[in-house]
Amino acid sequence: xxxxxxxxxxxxxxxxxxxxxxxxxxxxxxxxxxxxxxxxxxxxxxxxxxxxxxxxxxxxxxxxxxxxxxxxxxxxxxxxxxxxxxxxxxxxxxxxxxxxxxxxxxxxxxxxxxxxxxxxxxxxxxxxxxxxxxxxxxxxxxxxxxxxxxxxxxxxxxxxxxxxxxxxxxxxxxxxxxxxxxxxxxxxxxxxxxxxxxxxxxxxxxxxxxxxxxxxxxxxxxxxxxxxxxxxxxxxxxxxxxxxxxxxxxxxxxxxxxxxxxxxxxxxxxxxxxxxxxxxxxxxxxxxxxxxxxxxxxxxxxxxxxxxxxxxxxxxxxxxxxxxxxxxxxxxxxxxxxxx
Amino acid sequence: xxxxxxxxxxxxxxxxxxxxxxxxxxxxxxxxxxxxxxxxxxxxxxxxxxxxxxxxxxxxxxxxxxxxxxxxxxxxxxxxxxxxxxxxxxxxxxxxxxxxxxxxxxxxxxxxxxxxxxxxxxxxxxxxxxxxxxxxxxxxxxxxxxxxxxxxxxxxxxxxxxxxxxxxxxxxxxxxxxxxxxxxxxxxxxxxxxxxxxxxxxxxxxxxxxxxxxxxxxxxxxxxxxxxxxxxxxxxxxxxxxxxxxxxxxxxxxxxxxxxxxxxxxxxxxxxxxxxxxxxxxxxxxxxxxxxxxxxxxxxxxxxxxxxxxxxxxxxxxxxxxxxxxxx
Numbered sequence: 001x002x003x004x005x006x007x008x009x010x011x012x013x014x015x016x017x018x019x020x021x022x023x024x025x026x027x028x029x030x031x032x033x034x035x036x037x038x039x040x041x042x043x044x045x046x047x048x049x050x051x052x053x054x055x056x057x058x059x060x061x062x063x064x065x066x067x068x069x070x071x072x073x074x075x076x077x078x079x080x081x082x083x084x085x086x087x088x089x090x091x092x093x094x095x096x097x098x099x100x101x102x103x104x105x106x107x108x109x110x111x112x113x114x115x116x117x118x119x120x121x122x123x124x125x126x127x128x129x130x131x132x133x134x135x136x137x138x139x140x141x142x143x144x145x146x147x148x149x150x151x152x153x154x155x156x157x158x159x160x161x162x163x164x165x166x167x168x169x170x171x172x173x174x175x176x177x178x179x180x181x182x183x184x185x186x187x188x189x190x191x192x193x194x195x196x197x198x199x200x201x202x203x204x205x206x207x208x209x210x211x212x213x214x215x216x217x218x219x220x221x222x223x224x225x226x227x228x229x230x231x232x233x234x235x236x237x238x239x240x241x242x243x244x245x246x247x248x249x250x251x252x253x254x255x256x257x258x259x260x261x262x263x264x265x266x267x268x269x270x271x272x273x274x275x276x277x278x279x280x281x282x283x284x285x286x287x288x289x290x291x292x293x294x295x296x297x298x299x300x301x302x303x304x305x306x307x308x309x310x311x312x313x314x315x316x317x318x319x320x321x322x323x324x325x326x327x328x329x330x331x332x333x334x335x336x337x338x339x340x
Numbered sequence: 341x342x343x344x345x346x347x348x349x350x351x352x353x354x355x356x357x358x359x360x361x362x363x364x365x366x367x368x369x370x371x372x373x374x375x376x377x378x379x380x381x382x383x384x385x386x387x388x389x390x391x392x393x394x395x396x397x398x399x400x401x402x403x404x405x406x407x408x409x410x411x412x413x414x415x416x417x418x419x420x421x422x423x424x425x426x427x428x429x430x431x432x433x434x435x436x437x438x439x440x441x442x443x444x445x446x447x448x449x450x451x452x453x454x455x456x457x458x459x460x461x462x463x464x465x466x467x468x469x470x471x472x473x474x475x476x477x478x479x480x481x482x483x484x485x486x487x488x489x490x491x492x493x494x495x496x497x498x499x500x501x502x503x504x505x506x507x508x509x510x511x512x513x514x515x516x517x518x519x520x521x522x523x524x525x526x527x528x529x530x531x532x533x534x535x536x537x538x539x540x541x542x543x544x545x546x547x548x549x550x551x552x553x554x555x556x557x558x559x560x561x562x563x564x565x566x567x568x569x570x571x572x573x574x575x576x577x578x579x580x581x582x583x584x585x586x587x588x589x590x591x592x593x594x595x596x597x598x599x600x601x602x603x604x605x606x607x608x609x610x611x612x613x614x615x616x617x618x619x620x621x622x623x624x625x626x627x628x629x630x631x632x633x634x635x636x637x638x639x640x641x642x643x644x645x646x647x648x649x650x651x652x653x654x655x656x657x658x659x660x661x662x663x664x665x666x667x668x
Contacts, residue, residue: 001464001467002464002465002466002467004464005461005464005465006465009450009461012450012452012453013450013452016450016451016452163448164446164448165444165445165446165447165448166447166448167416168411168414168416168442168444168447169442169444169447169448169449169462169509170465171414171415171416172414172416172437172440172442172444172519173437173462173465173466174434174435174437174438174466174467175434175465176434337418339370339411339416339417339418340411340416340417
């Protein structure tokens with residue numbers, strides 16, 4: 001009852017802020033632009049062609065994801081399902097399968113002429129691949145943005161609770177300090193989750209109506225994984241809230257990490273290590289990668305799940321869970337000892 | 341009419357039971373955070389017992405440690421040493437907090453909620469059932485004359501309205517002990533009177549009231565006992581009568597038509613002040629009796645002899661002086 005009241009009030013507090021109007025406007029504009037693109041003549045034609053199996057580009061076997069997330073590594077051709085899971089309608093002989101495995105991008109149709117693999121597969125499956133690719137790419141971009149927006153929505157929740165005149169009243173009520181802290185945090189997570197779920201569902205519906213492909217893994221992964229990353233980062237924000245009594249510094253640090261540090265640490269071997277030759281510094285960079293939330297890794301994994309259905313890397317989830325638990329326990333310990 | 345939800349227990353019975361608040365050696369030191377700063381001794385070891393049904397007033401200048409003491413009792417700050425109980429429960433625990441109501445100084449309520457929403461929220465945090473919160477809220481809003489504004493957002497409330505709502509909030513869970521920190525702050529004279537009446541009714545219902553205020557006349561009017569804090573130390577405690585009575589000062593008055601003779605007769609006893617047919621003299625009982633004999637020997641009709649009382653404000657100013665009482 002008490003925790004429910006705290007969660008509900010936090011939820012109300014977030015949605016009573018004027019800043020939420022700005023966030024909703026950004027989301028609506030994004031949805032409108034997406035709708036305009038998806039329902040534009042050009043895109044609709046592409047979908048029609050893909051559905052008819054006439055667009056060789058739509059499921060290229062060049063080895064690059066049709067809409068690879070920014071900064072992500074090239075996708076393997078196996079992600080297209082040509083080798084390990086032949087698409088419905090594709091009739092591969094053993095020799096053709098071997099050729100595909102060896103990297104050949106063509107095989108012979110029943111009449112004996114050489115055709116690109118994509119033209120040989122079922123049109124519906126090809127369209128599905130195209131839409132999945134677009135969704136995976138899109139999710140990579142808005143996944144990071146939704147984490148940033150979520151932090152913006154919730155960064156002040158714990159610090160506003162600790163303001164003079166508010167905290168005195170809350171601490172005089174018969175509930176423990178930990179319950180108070182986690183109740184507020186839970187309210188913040190619930191508010192962000194609702195916002196994210198509505199946005200992703202709207203996006204999923206737009207893709208569904210525009211293409212006829214209703215790809216459920218997008219709905220699940222594009223909600224659950226950014227939310228997971230948000231929770232992990234938010235745990236760090238809460239810890240900093242408790243130490244600094246404010247929200248500005250925690251928000252800035254979270255933004256710096258999510259938008260800059262995490263992508264660089266994710267691609268450190270291609271980026272940072274080319275600038276740093278010292279083994280000691282490289283170890284420090286590696287250390288940061290393993291200690292801080294691996295947000296960019298989660299976003300990459302989300303794109304993989306949306307496209308292939310496979311979790312390519314479970315490590316960011318294990319590391320993120322540990323990071324969040326440590327931050328929250330530490331924050332609760334500090335909050336317990338604090339004088340107001 | 342008794343306060344809604346309060347059960348009017350017999351006061352004598354209440355006073356025979358264990359103290360409502362029992363403080364033993366409570367002390368608070370804020371350690372210096374930086375080199376060059378000194379520790380702040382916000383509250384020096386304090387021992388105090390407040391009986392059930394008592395209205396206890398705590399006085400002191402800003403920074404004397406009044407709010408620190410209340411916050412220690414509520415677990416908002418942690419004691420450096422010492423302990424306390426509220427109705428037998430260790431202070432600061434959920435057990436003790438379930439029995440208290442608190443109106444903090446400069447309290448802030450969620451601005452997006454209306455008055456009844458605030459009560460609903462804090463009632464839920466106190467573990468009350470929704471139906472009970474609704475019922476009590478309606479009664480308490482009526483009590484503090486806020487029914488009319490119950491659906492108005494708190495952000496539109498004046499300071500006085502916030503105080504009234506704060507009092508309703510503090511009484512929501514039918515507490516045994518009520519802590520009121522500057523309850524009449526920002527309230528107009530009519531509102532002050534109403535708040536004093538509410539406190540009086542709470543006392544009649546057997547509630548223990550811990551009142552923090554720098555409005556001395558207010559404390560003097562409603563408190564059974566008063567303590568004065570200065571620089572984190574309790575320098576005086578007692579009933580208002582005990583603290584304000586001056587042991588060897590007396591007002592003496594005679595019939596008004598013989599003022600001149602009275603002035604002559606009282607002069608040898610060194611009056612501090614003579615106003616017409618009355619005077620204030622400071623002397624021990626024997627000397628006062630001599631003055632009475634002298635007046636009667638002259639055939640003067642004595643109409644009044646009363647121990648002189650100082651106001652709480654006079655006492656407060658004597659104790660605190662000009663240097664205030666800053667501790668924190």
